[in-house]
Amino acid sequence: MSPSAHEWKESRVPPQPDRPGTGFTALHLVQPVEGGVAQVVLDLVAAQVAAGVRVVVGCPEEGPLAPAAARRGAEVHRWRATRAPGPTLVREVRQAARLVRLVRPDLLHAHSAKAGLAGRLAVRGRVPTVFQPHAWSFEAVGGLTGWLAGQWERRAVRWTDRVICVSDAERRTGERAGIDARWSVVRNGIEAARFAPEAAARGAAHAGERLADTARARAGLPALAALPPATPVVVCVGRLCKQKGQDILLRAWPQVVRRLPTARLVLVGDGPDAAALRGTAPPSVLFAGAVADTVPWYRAADLVVLPSRWEGMAVAPLEAMASGRAVVLSDVDGARESLPPGREEVCLTPPEDPAALAAALSALLHDAPLREAIGRQSRHHVLSTYDVRQTARAVADVYREAAGGPRTERREPIPQ
Structure with a gap:
């Protein structure tokens, strides 16, 4: 259907002072x-x-x-x-x-x-x-x-x-x-201030200090704090279910580990597919379960991924970008719109394509300057566009x- 009289755009109806308030x-x-x-x-x-x-x-x-x-x-x-x-x-x-x-x-x-x-x-x-x-x-x-x-x-x-x-x-x-x-x-x-990167939260990073490593040590996440300092960590936050595509991610992950043997993947969340995913996951995959606060996990990540099969616009990638992290997403509804301009080629993969997903994750894990530049751009993009x-x-x-x-x-x- 082409745009019609049914379609409403904010530009056509200027905001009025009588938004719902007391008595509504x-x-x-x-x-x-x-x-x-x-x-x-x-x-x-x-x-x-x-x-x-x-x-x-x-x-x-x-x-x-x-x-x-x-x-x-x-x-x-x-x-x-x-x-x-x-x-x-x-x-x-x-x-x-x-x-x-x-x-x-x-x-x-x-x-x-x-x-x-x-x-x-x-x-x-x-x-x-x-x-x-x-x-x-x-x-x-x-x-x-x-x-x-x-x-x-x-x-x-x-x-x-x-x-x-x-x-x-x-x-x-x-x-x-x-x-x-x-x-x-x-x-x-999203409430962007809640997801401020660790460097912003404490003022400034010391010279030569790896932000993600410091976050792991400070965030109270024992499973990650025990990892060697240079360990690449990828985090996926989402309900463990068909929609979010963690099974696709697990099919892609062995290809990432072949290129980066020390890499670790953390699945944050719970859901109906938890048992099946645990049964097929290799030792390099960690399960955090349901958590009350996702902020430490975004800060602990080098890279965040969400390989969904369908979405409207997922919230987790916005939170990750507000945390200053680059994200890799499947090209479903809302994904392109959520990314900062010009990053689609690097950060988007076709839905249900484990090989393309593995290639995108590996490329960004190997290129820290690009990953960190995307993270900075992503945070600015979310602050300016997706304020709650x-x-x-x-x-x-x-x-x-x-x-x-x-x-x-x-x-x-x-x-x-």
Whole structure:
């Protein structure tokens, strides 16, 4: 679909002073409750609470999102929901409808496929609704399930006042799938100061001091602190699952080790594929498991990699670049947009191509000056383009447009 009247661009609607604030209630319906999606929601919660918005989060109790959202000032309600569609969907829709009746939000913001499915079925246009896919569900599955997911997304736009995509590429993927939505592109943002490189955190590096080695010694990571000083370390931060592509990385890694025998790979995160990955990993691969704070791991890395099969725009590479680290990414939605200009040839590889991934990792590990130059450029790029405050302001403008504009006849009764 070519750009149409449905498409909304910030340049066409100048920001107004009446962004949602005191007296406005936003309900975030969320599943999954970990990883990048959870971090995006938490950043929005903090910004909206600071603006005086009554923020309500409906999500499963399991995982870090519920307690973290409460600490940031959100009103948190349990919404029992699995990640995948299935026989529990009817119950999930009814629970979402009850939550909407209880909270009486001015706007529903549904995050990812399951919340987008249950939330829009529960509300059906009765409440201004924003859907944020965080990567399209029909990319994750094939066959009949993928076809049904695409059919649903094409139909569900009738109950969607705005679809927020985190990259232009994610929006184009939706358009190619025939989703005739009212679009807003609001790129993910991060709290860049939190990911300041170790040198910035302590003032300046001493002459001849290797930043990554110092970070390993200072970060309280015994597995890395025990490594010889010149050991090359590659870090992958992400849920251990098919989407993030750690299995592709493990197929590529032996080729890297053949060129750099002392290199080590660290997988940071947990997930459904953890046991399978551990069963196929060579001794040069370390598993850190789920961690409360990823900052020390980015600082400890010489290079960060995320070989995803699909994304909207991944948060982990933005965090790594804010930490001053070069990244190697698969060329999926959002990857090109997240990189600093001119680095695509060095930092991007075709999806599901272990040989190309190994070549890119090896080349950057062998070229410290290039790697460090990319790291500096990457940090500057993230600071100027992906600040979480810009993201929060853009989402507030979307809320204003979605909740303040004329509504259509799409409203239907909320199911009991």
